[in-house]
Amino acid sequence: MNDLMSVVDWSRAQFALTAMYHWLFVPLTLGISVIVAVMETMYYRTRSEKWLALTKFWMLLLGINFAVGVATGIILEFEFGSNWSNYSWFVGDIFGAPLAIEGLLAFFMESTFIAVMFFGWKKVSPGFHLASTWLTAIGASLSALWILVANGWMQYPVGMEFDPAQMRNVMDDFWAVALSPVAIHKFFHSVFSGWALAGVFVMGVSCWFLYKGRNKAMAIRSIKVGGCVGMAGMLLTMWSGDSSALDVARVQPMKLAAMEGLYNGKCGQEIVAFGILNPDKTPENDADPYLMDISIPKGLSFLATHDFNAFVPGINDLIDGIELTENGDTIRKESYAERMAIGRKAHEALRAFDAASACGDSAAMATAAADLKANYRYFGYGYLNSPYEAVPPVALTFYSFHTMVILGGYLLALFAVMLWVVYRRREWLGKRWLQWAGMVSIPIVWVCSQAGWVTAEVGRQPWIIQDIMPCSAAISDISADTVQTTFWMFAVVFTAFLAAEIGIMLKQIAKGSKTDYDSLKD
Numbered sequence: 001m002n003d004l005m006s007v008v009d010w011s012r013a014q015f016a017l018t019a020m021y022h023w024l025f026v027p028l029t030l031g032i033s034v035i036v037a038v039m040e041t042m043y044y045r046t047r048s049e050k051w052l053a054l055t056k057f058w059m060l061l062l063g064i065n066f067a068v069g070v071a072t073g074i075i076l077e078f079e080f081g082s083n084w085s086n087y088s089w090f091v092g093d094i095f096g097a098p099l100a101i102e103g104l105l106a107f108f109m110e111s112t113f114i115a116v117m118f119f120g121w122k123k124v125s126p127g128f129h130l131a132s133t134w135l136t137a138i139g140a141s142l143s144a145l146w147i148l149v150a151n152g153w154m155q156y157p158v159g160m161e162f163d164p165a166q167m168r169n170v171m172d173d174f175w176a177v178a179l180s181p182v183a184i185h186k187f188f189h190s191v192f193s194g195w196a197l198a199g200v201f202v203m204g205v206s207c208w209f210l211y212k213g214r215n216k217a218m219a220i221r222s223i224k225v226g227g228c229v230g231m232a233g234m235l236l237t238m239w240s241g242d243s244s245a246l247d248v249a250r251v252q253p254m255k256l257a258a259m260e261g262l263y264n265g266k267c268g269q270e271i272v273a274f275g276i277l278n279p280d281k282t283p284e285n286d287a288d289p290y291l292m293d294i295s296i297p298k299g300l301s302f303l304a305t306h307d308f309n310a311f312v313p314g315i316n317d318l319i320d321g322i323e324l325t326e327n328g329d330t331i332r333k334e335s336y337a338e339r340m341a342i343g344r345k346a347h348e349a350l351r352a353f354d355a356a357s358a359c360g361d362s363a364a365m366a367t368a369a370a371d372l373k374a375n376y377r378y379f380g381y382g383y384l385n386s387p388y389e390a391v392p393p394v395a396l397t398f399y400s401f402h403t404m405v406i407l408g409g410y411l412l413a414l415f416a417v418m419l420w421v422v423y424r425r426r427e428w429l430g431k432r433w434l435q436w437a438g439m440v441s442i443p444i445v446w447v448c449s450q451a452g453w454v455t456a457e458v459g460r461q462p463w464i465i466q467d468i469m470p471c472s473a474a475i476s477d478i479s480a481d482t483v484q485t486t487f488w489m490f491a492v493v494f495t496a497f498l499a500a501e502i503g504i505m506l507k508q509i510a511k512g513s514k515t516d517y518d519s520l521k522d
Contacts, residue, residue, distance in 0.1 A: 006480040008472050011083040014487040018076045019457070020450060021494040025069030025501075027449050030144060030191050031198025032062045033137035035229050037130075042225075044130045049521045054218055057512045058202065059133075061505055063118055068501045072494060083483065087464055087474035094160050094171045095150055098178070102146035110139030144194075145187050152183025155456075156251045157465050162376055164353040164369050169468075182251060185243040186456075192236040193449060199230015200411060200438075200445040203418055207438030209513055210429055218517040220429070223422045231415040237408070242303075248459075249304035249312070252466060254390065255459035257315045258397040260300055261289050265314035271299030274402065277395050283315050283388055315394070319387045334378070336387035339467075343382025346375035380468045389470075392461040400454040407448035414441055 036059045043051035077099060080088050088095070116124060116132035124132070153159075159176030160169045171177060203226045206219035248256045256262075261277050262269070275293030298308040305312075313323055321335035334342065349371035356364035384390060414437065421428045428434055462470045 007475055007478065007483060010480055010483040010487060011475050012471055014083060014483055014490060015076075015079055016457070017487065017490060017494070018072065018079060020453070021498065022069065022072040022076050023450060023453055024446065024498065025065050025072065026144070027190070027194035027197040028065050028201060029062065029069055030140050030194030031196070031229065031233065032058060032065070032201065033133075033140050034195060035198055035202055035225055036062055037133045037137045038225050038229065040130050040133050044126055050217065050221070050517060053515075053517050054221060057218075057508075057517075058222070059117065060508055063114070064501060064504050064508070066114065068497050071497060075490070082486075083476055083478070084464070084474050085476040087469065089168060090469060090474070091157075091160070091169045091465065094153065094157075094169055094177060097171065097174065098146040098149040098153075102143050102150075105142065105146075110136055110143055113139060141191050144191055148187040148190060149178055149180070149183045152180050152186050153177050154463075154465050155186075155460060156180055156182040156247070157468055162372065162379070164350055164365075164372055165357070167350075167354075181243075182247045185240055185247055189237060189240040189244050189452075192233045192240055193452065195233025196230050196237055196411060196415075197233075197445045197449050199226045199228075199233060199415065200441050202226030203230065203414075204438045204440075204442035205509055207435040208509070211432070211435040211439070212513055214513045215515070215517045216429075220422060220426070223418060223429075227415055227419045227422065231412075231419060234408070234412050234415055238412075245303050246306070252460060253313055254315065254318050255392065255397070256304060257313065257318060258392045258394045258459050259401040259455060261394055261398045262300070262312065262314040263289050263316050265312045265317050267301070267311045268298045268309045269300040269304075269312040270295040270297050271303060272402070273299075274406070275398075277398055279395070283319060283391060315391055319391075336381065336384075336390055339378040339381040340384055340387065342375045342378040343380060343384075345382075346372055346379045347382045349375065378467060380463060380465065380470050380473070383470050383473050384462075389462060392459050397455060397459040400451045400458065404448055404451040404455060407444055407451070411441065411445055411448060414438075 036055060039051060039055040039058065042048070043055050080095075113132040113135040116129065117136050120129050120132060157169075158180055159171055159173035161172045162168070163170050177183075203223050206222040206226065209215050209219040245256075248259075257265070260272055261275065261281075263281070263283060272290070273294045273296055275295075276291040278287055278289055278291050281287045281289050300312050301310045302308050304310065311323060317323065319336045321333040321338065323333060349368045353365055353368035353372060356362075356368055381390070417434075418438065421434065460466060462472065464471045464474045
């Protein structure tokens with residue numbers, strides 16, 4: 001058992017490592033491809049040499065980032081087969097479909113047109129080249145769409161039915177999977193956050209140009225485009241985040257409780273704006289959840305339901321299966337202990353089906369299949385030994401969520417200030433504090449982006465498929481030593497990739513700052 005848990009922990013760590021490195025590159029590609037497309041559109045309309053030079057400068061940085069992102073993404077998908085083969089068998093017919101569409105349609109589209117975008121200057125017409133640039137940006141977003149459809153299905157499994165004869169899940173409604181509101185809201189939230197991240201990146205690099213006193217006109221144009229795209233992305237990220245919060249409250253209430261460090265909910269539940277968790281607090285004791293907190297009255301009830309007086313269950317409420325009405329009346333639902341019992345009934349029914357199948361007893365097979373279907377909704381709970389195993393890491397989820405929210409507020413203010421300055425107080429662009437704010441915000445926006453993904457993925461633990469399959473049942477039959485070895489190999493390789501990208505980008509940015517763009521014809 002200890003070796004099993006070691007394999008689970010190391011496999012989770014390896015996947016987290018790969019996903020977090022991959023996510024360093026993806027949002028920049030999603031956002032900067034749109035910014036480049038806007039800049040080329042300005043060149044197409046004006047035929048300005050400055051807009052052309054600006055387009056090529058940011059396009060080169062896009063290409064560097066795209067190449068490294070592809071390398072990490074390929075490894076990420078391979079890990080489903082190498083480390084999570086039970087999962088791949090269990091739901092491969094469903095999970096593989098959006099990934100196949102992503103590879104055959106979106107990624108090929110993106111890869112084809114990015115080649116025209118980089119090597120098609122003076123080889124194709126300006127209009128076709130502009131179309132290729134926009135199609136590259138669209139292809140990047142379509143690629144993200146299908147990957148997030150797959151991820152959204154893991155968070156909210158729909159459109160499938162378990163086939164006991166195959167011992168696996170099969171898809172019975174493709175459009176329920178593809179159009180799941182959880183997946184769609186995650187897609188918009190992720191893509192728009194990429195716009196915001198790229199906007200900060202472009203503004204930060206432009207502030208470095210201003211700090212060095214080089215290519216001021218280029219920097220100002222870049223801040224305008226990056227700021228506008230980034231501000232639109234930030235506002236749309238907040239809008240889509242609200243929809244995602246409603247989804248979490250509806251289909252993953254335990255994640256929401258962990259995000260707030262909420263153990264005992266109530267009607268008109270406040271939301272923690274800032275807080276420090278009590279490290280001694282567990283669901284099994286009565287300690288205060290917070291060492292200190294600043295809360296907004298009824299905020300969590302509104303975030304979760306758009307009703308200021310709605311009941312929001314806490315961790316203990318969910319474990320005990322308790323919900324309240326606005327009048328304080330108690331509603332009993334399945335406790336986690338009852339879900340575990342239901343899950344074990346599903347397991348027993350599956351074993352009974354297998355035994356009846358081996359004997360050719362069709363009547364017993366039909367009875368077992370009916371029992372399995374009736375209890376399958378909590379199939380995953382049958383693997384748990386304690387209700388408390390279904391509680392995610394509260395501290396990591398809580399701090400990641402609040403880091404994302406606080407830094408998101410800072411970035412919204414940054415966009416507002418930068419745009420106000422560049423359009424109304426341009427003389428302020430020479431102020432050092434503003435230039436430093438832009439440059440320092442580059443790592444801050446990545447921390448914000450990573451914190452969002454940590455919240456989404458850590459908050460749903462221990463599930464690899466919500467309520468259906470825990471991570472402990474999804475791993476491959478491999479040794480912990482093997483996973484540890486590949487973990488450190490990937491850590492070294494990915495760090496080298498990241499260092500190489502940063503080094504190449506810094507060289508290209510330095511080279512761009514020494515090129516006299518401001519002397520070009522407008």
